[in-house]
Amino acid sequence: MSKNIEIIVADDHPMLLKGLTEELISNNYKVIDTAENGALALELIIARNPDIAILDIEMPLLTGFEVIKKCENENLKTKFIVLTSHKESRYIYKANNLNISGYLLKDEPFEEIQKCINTVITGKNYFSQTFSQLFDTKISPELEKIKLLSPSERTIVRLISQGKNSKDISEMLLISLRTVQKHRANILNKLDLESSTDALSIWANNNKELLLTI
Template identity: 75%
Template sequence: MTKNIKIVVADDHPMLLKGLTEELKNYYTVIGTAENGAIALELITKLNPDIAILDIEMPLLTGFEVIKKCDEKKLKTKFIVLTSHKESRFIYKAKTLNISGYLLKDEPFEEMQKCITALSKNKTYFSSTFDAVYDSEVSPELKKIKLLSPSERTIIRLIAQGSSSNQIADTLLISPRTVQKHRANILNKLNLSSSTDALVIWTKENKELILTL
């Protein structure tokens, strides 16, 4: 029975939290609600729900940070991320964590029911938008990154962290000229324009991917 499924819900928008909780209570057992990530983590740790539904962006701890901490504690709770974000960096971050579901806030409640049903059967359930963005935006960039040499990957990590060419040269004990040669090779492999800001912009857009290399 669905009423046997225990759920914790966390969202920092009170009206959305209230509306979602009331809808869920018609079918499941909601054992706790939270308006920030710290309370969500406390409730999940204490109550050990079957499923936790988390907004990504919350005060004190983000949904992703809550999931990571629960994963470190080896909790058995399964996680559904509920968000308005369709950007590739959020999609990629979700892929790297122990997340069973990823839904958009503008989707009908039936999608939430389908997701919870899938999780109760030890399956995963992701919004069709999630898969579309991953296939069209994330996967192609990952393939490009794999073309880079270890030295080039180190350099784009440093660029993503805000280092200038001179700072990279000092860090890696190489000449600025060598850094510039690496940057030129990186631009070529990533199929980017040779404009001054092209690589900086690309690293900002793909920071989540780069920093996990």
Template identity: 75%
Template sequence: MAENLTIVVADDHPMLLKGLTEELTANDYNVIDTALNGAIALELITKLNPDIAILDIEMPLLTGFEVIKKCEDKNLKTKFIVLTSHKESRFIYKAKTLNISGYLLKDEPFHEIQKCIHTVFNGEYYYSSTFNDVFDKEISPKIQKIKLLSPSERTIIRLIADNKSSKEISESLLISIRTVQKHRSNIINKLDLSSDQDALSNWVSTNKLLLASI
């Protein structure tokens, strides 16, 4: 089946791109083109309409995620596999929201890449075990806590994410600063954060993608 599917590979590290392409070709995969940046990757995918595109996340001009979003807007049939070094929850959550077919770490053995390609080609999803661990242990619990927030608390936490002060929030919502502070206290309790002065701001800063989904 390997020779029957077409693949485009994009990575801004020439040696990694060359190594993966050669490994795929040696195992009878039909790599029809490669790209060293996101703009070229988008151009190739749009022009060639491959079955699968294997993309790095952080590339010049367009990130892997931006390439995928633009391809989805064009309703292309290409399925996407992200091959990355990133294990951070914000990258994994972004991949989940984009409904990416595969997410693998660059230190995975080649047989994992093969397994991912064939699973994705058959219309299923394939994620690194690290991906699933991070989603289940870090992201999902946060989402559950966010769901505990009341509509008013969700409004306020979005404004905090926009770097609004308590005074600015009170003026925007026509409520007292004391009411804003009460809401902030409730949010901190529901998110199970410490009482440290910057705890909520720091949490919001690192979880903006999650907040955008509520």
């Protein structure tokens, strides 16, 4: 089956790109093109419509996520696998909500990539065990906490994630500074955060993607 699977690989690290391409070819996969930036990857994917595109997240010109987003309305058969070194919750949550069939970490063995490709080509999704564990242990609990917030509290946390301070929020929402501070105290309690100056700002920034969807 592998020799009939057409693949495009995109990564801005030449050695990683070369190594993965050679590994795929030696295992009878048909690598039809490669790209070292997101713009070229997008162009090649639209032009050649491969079975699978393996993309790094962080690339020049367009990120892997942006490439996938731009391909959504192109009526392609291509299945997308993200290969990345990012383990942060915001990347994992974003990947889970885009049209991505596979999510793998770069430090995993090639056998895991093979397993992912062979699963994805059948129409099923494949996320590495690390991905699944992180989603279950880090993201799901934070989503549950966010659900405890009232609509007003969620609005305030979103504004905090955008770098707004209490005075800014007070002026934007036309409420008193004291009301904002009361909301912040309630939010800290519901999110089970320490009552320090930066705790809520750090949490809001780390969970920005989650806040945009709820």
